[in-house]
Amino acid sequence: MSVATSKFTAEFRCTHEGCGATYPLGEIIYTCKKDGELLEVSHDMEKLSSRSGADWKELFDARIGSYRFPFNSGIWSKREWVLPEIETQNIVSSGEGNTHLYDTGRFAKELGLDGLFVKQCGVSHTGSFKDLGMTVLVSQVNQMIADGKDIKAVACASTGDTSAALASYAAKAGIPSVIFLPANKVSAAQLIQPVSNGSLVLALDTDFDGCMNIVKQVTEKQGIYLANSMNSLRIEGQKTIAIEIVQQLGWEVPDWIVIPGGNLGNVSALGKGFEMMFDLGLIDRLPRICLAQAKNASPLYDAFLRDYSDFKPVTANKTLASAIQIGDPVSVKKAIKILKKFNGVVEIASEAELSDAAHRADRYGLYNCPHTGVALAATFKLIEAGTIRKKDKVVVISTAHGLKFTEFKVQYHNSQIPETDSRYINKIVECDANISKVLEILDKRL
Numbered sequence: 250m251s252v253a254t255s256k257f258t259a260e261f262r263c264t265h266e267g268c269g270a271t272y273p274l275g276e277i278i279y280t281c282k283k284d285g286e287l288l289e290v291s292h293d294m295e296k297l298s299s300r301s302g303a304d305w306k307e308l309f310d311a312r313i314g315s316y317r318f319p320f321n322s323g324i325w326s327k328r329e330w331v332l333p334e335i336e337t338q339n340i341v342s343s344g345e346g347n348t349h350l351y352d353t354g355r356f357a358k359e360l361g362l363d364g365l366f367v368k369q370c371g372v373s374h375t376g377s378f379k380d381l382g383m384t385v386l387v388s389q390v391n392q393m394i395a396d397g398k399d400i401k402a403v404a405c406a407s408t409g410d411t412s413a414a415l416a417s418y419a420a421k422a423g424i425p426s427v428i429f430l431p432a433n434k435v436s437a438a439q440l441i442q443p444v445s446n447g448s449l450v451l452a453l454d455t456d457f458d459g460c461m462n463i464v465k466q467v468t469e470k471q472g473i474y475l476a477n478s479m480n481s482l483r484i485e486g487q488k489t490i491a492i493e494i495v496q497q498l499g500w501e502v503p504d505w506i507v508i509p510g511g512n513l514g515n516v517s518a519l520g521k522g523f524e525m526m527f528d529l530g531l532i533d534r535l536p537r538i539c540l541a542q543a544k545n546a547s548p549l550y551d552a553f554l555r556d557y558s559d560f561k562p563v564t565a566n567k568t569l570a571s572a573i574q575i576g577d578p579v580s581v582k583k584a585i586k587i588l589k590k591f592n593g594v595v596e597i598a599s600e601a602e603l604s605d606a607a608h609r610a611d612r613y614g615l616y617n618c619p620h621t622g623v624a625l626a627a628t629f630k631l632i633e634a635g636t637i638r639k640k641d642k643v644v645v646i647s648t649a650h651g652l653k654f655t656e657f658k659v660q661y662h663n664s665q666i667p668e669t670d671s672r673y674i675n676k677i678v679e680c681d682a683n684i685s686k687v688l689e690i691l692d693k694r695l
């Protein structure tokens with residue numbers, strides 16, 4: 250099934266209500282020139298609604314399972330909603346998206362839920378959902394370079410996963426990349442990814458917020474393009490998570506989505522995906538959203554308790570969920586808007602809670618990273634509080650692959666994380682290579 254993509258258009262628009270400033274997607278710009286607010290990619294919804302909701306669903310369903318570029322990507326199979334005007338030859342894709350919606354089956358039953366699904370966004374080329382947004386951003390940069398724009402390099406600050414994604418997609422496209430990481434605050438796997446892809450990697454003696462401050466200044470200079478999620482191109486790719494989830498549930502909207510948040514681009518993207526599906530008639534209701542934060546880095550939770558009345562950035566404390574160790578989230582205004590619209594809540598998880606939740610769910614076949622642990626812990630707390638009701642259908646967003654966080658999982662099973670629940674710790678049994686000793690243990694354990 251083919252659709253003439255050229256008739257659809259999109260542009261940057263200021264997110265500040267009442268401003269209305271717009272800019273072409275080919276312009277190097279991250280915030281509004283008039284009021285400094287973040288931009289969003291704004292689609293011509295009138296043109297998109299020339300197709301019915303049913304027609305869009307049919308089109309998206311028809312592209313699932315395609316082996317052919319670019320529809321073999323879960324992002325570009327929705328290209329009319331993402332970057333409608335990009336030329337196909339400039340798309341930089343590594344087959345991102347189309348991730349599994351893991352049905353926890355017996356675990357959901359034990360929790361009394363109608364369903365508990367884990368959207369495996371981290372099962373992706375570089376092992377985190379950051380690939381979903383980065384394919385869009387790097388593709389647009391590739392298009393701009395092809396159009397003659399002077400871009401020497403792309404750059405980002407990162408808590409680990411953004412840099413891995415940027416490094417890979419930039420290397421694929423042959424665009425130099427510069428990475429700013431907080432020294433000693435990312436996992437070994439995360440650190441070595443951009444090193445392997447040939448990025449210029451700078452480890453700064455600060456935290457993520459400090460790196461963000463530096464990269465903003467660097468990218469004000471000519472020729473270095475900012476790849477953090479304050480660049481709203483990223484949001485366009487990440488929003489397809491919402492579409493995939495609904496599509497995987499047979500175009501049914503779950504009651505709840507629980508998502509871990511740091512810089513708060515991801516929850517904004519999730520909301521935007523649902524808004525577009527709602528506005529274009531693919532769905533007729535919205536889910537509730539829970540934004541889950543590590544207790545050690547939870548400025549939005551503090552604001553939520555005050556009805557979002559006065560958000561205050563904090564200095565984030567160390568957390569095992571290192572990718573969300575962020576105290577001054579760039580997309581906080583977008584996130585609050587989405588949470589209000591989606592009857593949302595914010596929940597927190599302590600270090601012990603996030604560790605136990607990740608490893609409790611591992612017992613059902615998952616292999617959870619600490620951020621997914623934060624979302625799972627929030628889910629359990631909301632069930633306990635009765636906010637998530639029995640019989641609800643819940644989707645937890647898993648943001649990274651557990652294999653990127655081996656240290657976390659080893660520490661847990663070695664009882665090195667304080668105050669965790671010993672029920673989920675699984676000790677390796679040391680045993681002589683002797684059959685009677687082995688049988689003795691099997692007798693005792695099985």
Ligand SMILES: *Cc1c(COP(=O)(O)O)cnc(C)c1O
Pocket residue numbers: 377378379410411478509510511512513514515516572573618620648649
């Ligand atoms: C980036 C990231 C998040 C948070 O996403 P934001 O858009 O910054 O809120 C959560 N988990 C992991 C693993 C991440 O890499």
